[in-house]
Amino acid sequence: MAEGRAFGVLGLFSDPALLLAAVPKLRARGLGRVQAYTPYPVHGLGEALGLRRSPLGGMVLVMGLLGTATAFLFQWWMNSVDYPLFTGGKDPSSWQAFVPIMFEVTVLFATFTAGLGMLVLLNKLPAFWHPFLDSEASRAATRDRFALAIEAEGEVFDAAAAEAALMVVGAGSIEVLPGLPPPRRVPLETLLGLAAGGAVACCLAGAAMYWGVKLFPVLPPMSHMLAQPRLDAQQRGRRAPAEGSVARGRLPYPFEKPEQARGLGNPLPRTEEVLRLGRKVFAHNCLICHGPLADGTPILTAAYGGRPANLQSRKYLGLSDGEIYHTIMKGENAMPRLGDGFTEDERWAVIHYIRALQRAQHAKDGDL
Secondary structure (H helix, E strand, O other): OOOOOOOOOEEOOOOOOHHHHHHHHHHOOOOOOEEEEEEOOOOOOHHOOOOOOOOOOHHHHHHHHHHHHHHHHHHHHHHHHHOOOOOOOOOOOOOHHHHHHHHHHHHHHHHHHHHHHHHHHHOOOOOOOOOHHHHHHHHHHHOOOOEEEEEEOOOOOOOHEEEEHHHHHOOOOEEOOOOOOOOOOOOOOHHHHHHHHHHHHHHHHHHHHHHHHHHHHOOOOOOHHHHOOOOOOOOOOOOOOOOOOOOOOOOOOOOOOOOHHHHOOOOHHHHHHHHHHHHHHHHOOOOOHHHHOOOOOOOOOOOOOHHHHHHHOHHHOOOOOOHHHHHHHHHOOOEOOOOHHHOOOHHHHHHHHHHHHHHHHHHHHOOO
């Protein structure tokens, strides 16, 4: 476009219906490229202007599929060809394990394509100025008016004929838009200044983040993983019930001290079936720490630092069934509370089995 020539002629409309009716009339005149500027989308305006369907959706689809294929090929090559990894006897080329990375790379490719494709390819950015931005009609067209412009297309543009055509179709506040200024070369000093400013900003941001983490390592509600609430090994746990609630089919355990439970009696008979149940519960939950004979000799290695109770000692031989029941319900020392994991019958059955182990190790003359 030659310098000094008008960029186009702009007219304002007060109603979107008038704008839509004027577009085909102006396009039929062939005076230039017809463009519209509206404060909100007007239904049917794109078709009236002859705008082609945006190719952005197809671009995003193609690049998304390319991202999926790229992620799959990278993972397949690394895990199956270059450095095969066999996990649980599975085929290293199993595509199911690749799905999370494939999804993430698909989103990455599609997002960058949508953003950069819209800004650079379709909107022709970076362009920091447009004649419409300096027009008197730009303020009105961003509030409640609708602007229609006949812009220069090719070497010949008759601004006077364009003004007359806009007046005929009912436009008001017609103004001529000046031509684009000649492109200016950005000085090398400006580019170097921008690069230096970006580098300084990155260094300051990194230093601020480093010292921020040093001075304020934990800020609520954030917490370190090592300090978060957790259950350690060999510890049972469950979500605490709502305050005041009672489990269906059972009453809450009422005692806090073992002396209070001393008077509880074992309601189960000492039968073969009960002892078999107690042995099963003991083997699954107690044997690993207290040992097969309940003598406090664990089957764990020396790395286990706990000291399980010797249930064959004089102290535990003298405990009542109710006191042992209380220990199961509330725990003691390193032993966690286990009562919530057992049924009522299982708790009393394991006590019967512990008594059988104690009697086997301290048999009396009458037992022989």
